[in-house]
Structures are given as C-alpha cells and as structure tokens.
Amino acid sequence: MISVEHLTKYYGATRAVDDVSFEIARGERAALLGPNGSGKSTLLRMVTGYFSPTGGRVVIGGVDMGAAPLAARRRVGYLPEQVSLYPELTVRRTLAFVAEVRGVRRGTRRGAVDEVIVGCGLAEVADRRVGTLSKGLRGLLRGLTGRTVLLSTHILAEASALCSRIVILDRGRLLAEDTPEGLGRRLEALGRLVVRVEGPAGEVTSALAALPGVLRVEAMPPDALPGARFVLLGPALGPVQRQIGPAVVGRGWTLLEVRAETPTLEDLFVRLVRPSGHDGGR
Amino acid sequence: MRSFVALFRKELRSYFGSPLVYLVAAAFLAYTGYYFQTDLLYFVTFGFGVNIMENFWQLLFIDIRLVFILAIPLLTMRLLAEERRLGTLELLLTYPLRDGAIVAAKLGACLVVIALLLGGTLLYPVWVYRIQPFAVTPLIAGYVGLLLFAGTCASYGLFISALTDSQVLAGFLTALPLLLLWLLSWNEAATAGATLPLMRALSLFNHFQPFSVGLIEARDVFYFLFTAGCFVWGTLRVLETRQWRGRH
Known part of the structure; x- marks a missing residue:
C-alpha cells in the first residue's frame, strides 16, 4: 500500500507539490496523470525517497519513508523515465546487483534472478552487456517489477489502459481522483x-x-x-x-x-x- | 550493510570491467619502474650506497607520489559524473542505501584499486632486498604515507566528480590543482615569502615528506584524514543539493 499524506515540496520559494493526499491499496495499479510541470516527477521522487518532502509524509506498506528510509525504500521499485542502467554489466549481473542492493538474500538471489530472466524472455541475452542491447529490451528489463503500482504519465490512454485508478495533478495540486471509467464519462x-x-x-x-x-x-x-x-x-x-x-x-x-x-x-x-x-x- | 557490499562489489566490477583501469595500471607500473631504475642508479652512483632510506627510497616515494597525481584523476573522474550522465544516479539514490554508504562504496572501491597499484610496486623493495638486505620498517611508513596521500587525492577526485556530469571535466579539475600544488612544492622560491608558511601547512606534499623518510607523525596522519574527511563531507553535501535544486 502506498499512502501519500499532505505531501508538499518547495524548491527554494517555488512550490512544486502542494498538499497532495491519496492512497493506493495493496495490489492496486494507479496512474499519476498530469501535464508537464504539474509536479508528477517531484511527487514520484518523494514516494521513492529520492527527495525528502518539505511537508507531509509518504508511507509504503506501513513504513514511514521519512522515519525509516531504508526499510521503506526496500519496499519500493522505481523506473525512471530515462533509460538508466550500467552499460558495463550483463543482464544477469544487473539483476543480481539490484536484487542484492535491495536486500534479496544470497541463497534465494540466484533463483530470483533466473526466474525473472525466464519470465521476461531474456534467456538469450542474459549474459550480454546491457550497453549492447537495444533500447526496447532495456526498457523491458527495467519494467520487470510490479506489485502496487504508481505510474506517472501525461498520456490519458496509457493511464486508462493500465490502471484502475487515476490521480490527476495540476500545478502541484491534486485536481481529481477517479477511475478510468469515471474520467471517460467526464470526457464524454x-x-x-x-x-x-x-x-x-x-x-x-x-x-x-x-x-x-x-x-x-x-x-x-x-x-x-x-x-x-x-x-x-x-x-x-x-x-x-x-x-x-x-x-x-x-x-x-x-x-x-x-x-x-x-x-x-x-x-x-x-x-x-x-x-x-x-x-x-x- | 548487504546493500553497501552489493554496491562496493558492483563498483569493483565496473573498474575491472573497463579497459581504463588496466591502462592506468600499466602506465603506473611503467612510470614507477622507470623511476625505480633511475633512482637506484642515482643512489649507486652519487649516494655511494650510503643511507638507502634517505638517498633512495625517499626519492622513489616522492616520485611514486607524482605518478599517483597523474593516475588518480583517471580513477576518480567517472565515480559520480558517469552516474549523473547515465541517469543511474537517480536510481542509485532510491535504493535502500544511505548517501554515506554510496560514497563509502565508491571511495572504497577506488582505494582498493589504488592499493593494488601500490601493491605492484612492492616488487621493487623485494628485489632490492634479495640483492642487498636493508631495514624494512621505515619503508612501511613510506607506504602508509603513499596510501594516505592517494586516499586524500581520491576523496578530492570523488568530490569533483560529484559536481559535474562530464568525466573529462572531472578528471581535468582533479588533476589541475594537484599538479599546481606539486609544482609549488618543488619551486617554493616562486611563492611569496609571506604566504610560504601557509602554503607549507596546507600542502599535501610537505605533510608527505616525513613519511618518505620513515616517520609516521600523528599530525601528518591527522592532516590527511581530516582533508579526506572534508572532501567526503563535501561530496555528501553535493548529493544533498538535489533536495532544493529539484534535480541531481
């Protein structure tokens, strides 16, 4: 479960996110929708622990990001917009590194990595360096994890197709929270x-x-x-x-x-x- | 702790997975080997084989120090600048790792490479010892001094690497002041009389001097650790600027 409570972020005097609250239930997929500059990225970066909020708090699965950042971060996977992987590592090494850094135990790590490699059809390229792969494949590799999901996008169709709930931001404020169907009705x-x-x-x-x-x-x-x-x-x-x-x-x-x-x-x-x-x- | 070890191992893998570290190692050993040979010749010819610590090892340590000045920027320039350029820094800073653990893993991996480079030069004393045994303990001081010196330069390089997303710029800005300090250290006459004591107090090189003749002095150890600590602190502050700049 991801819970965002009265989240506010200032950069100097600029207010990027202004008192935003919402909750995503365990296993639910929600989209954060808004035009460029609406504060989506800032909000997402606070949920992942990259930024600390100026006010309010983020709770991941019952763990407060501000009070216990390491425990909370262990529960969050993050896929930034930009393709960002270490090109010198192989696919297998990349997965093993991420698993290890995120605290997957040694005994279960190899199995977990193999499972992901097979599950995502990466067996053929598992021992190739990430830098030599095409971007599509890199994107796939980045897109592996997923439980409770918060997807940030400015494309409504994407949000509607992939998520059961849509949180709309505009100029840092929460504008509306609705199901894709509800938003569709509003659009119609x-x-x-x-x-x-x-x-x-x-x-x-x-x-x-x-x-x-x-x-x-x-x-x-x-x-x-x-x-x-x-x-x-x-x-x-x-x-x-x-x-x-x-x-x-x-x-x-x-x-x-x-x-x-x-x-x-x-x-x-x-x-x-x-x-x-x-x-x-x- | 497990996350720190994961990053530390990944950093080592990144070093040894790229050709740069092997080129640096080859150049490092070639240059130090050259200095070993010429310093030894000098010692045999002009030092008349008297006081090997002062007339030979001291010269070699000071020369190895110079080679480090050239090698370390190449080892530190990518540490954070590359993460910034690739965009992996944003991911790295959301892993269950404290900023301090990230800095420690990166600096630690760099120190391992530095220690390996320095380990390669152990061949020289072993070789001399087999021909002509000498008192070994003062050499330990020299090696401790080189490690402290190199570690301080590396923490400076890490700090510079945190400031930019350009590896070239990071390398250049790391090498430049180190070379300048080195120039000033052997050309003290070029420094104005009034600023000379200050120069000496701050200089990485004057604090290295006692180590090179076999002395470990607490204030010199403290000086290196303190300077390195300042740059580590600075690196952490740079990573923190994301909080108010809104980007990394």
Missing part, C-alpha cells in the same frame, strides 16, 4: 469542436465564445490551409454545432470547416480547473 460529457473560419481572429473568437453552451474558445496556430482554426470546448456541443453556421455567415465571414473531435486530456484539465469558463486566455 465534454465536447470539442474544431472550426475553420476566414475572418478577423479577435472578433471571430468573441462571436464563438458568445454562443450558448460554449465553455471556452481557443485560437489555434495558423497552418498551411486558408482561414484560422478555433477550438471550442463545452459540456454538450451538439446544439452549438447548428448555430455556428448562422453566427459566422451572418457576420459576413466564411465558414470553411466544422469538425467534432475527441476531447484531449488538456481539454479535461480546462474543464476541471476552470469549470465556470470565466477566465479567457491561458
């Missing part, structure tokens, strides 16, 4: 339309934002095609879709495209962070 409830219009960008934005049911309008960077692109977000955009034509054409602009898209995680963040939709640009 959110619509995303892409509209392409030839007309003055500022006026088009305000005209579209004025339509009932539109939560937010965002001007997209120009592309090679004519006209300017706008993204509309709202809880139910079906009726809005019908009003776009009259609103644009009635003002003498040219409507080039209206297309419904699957909302992205970013859109969901907009919905979660600013449900009232009263703040304009980001």
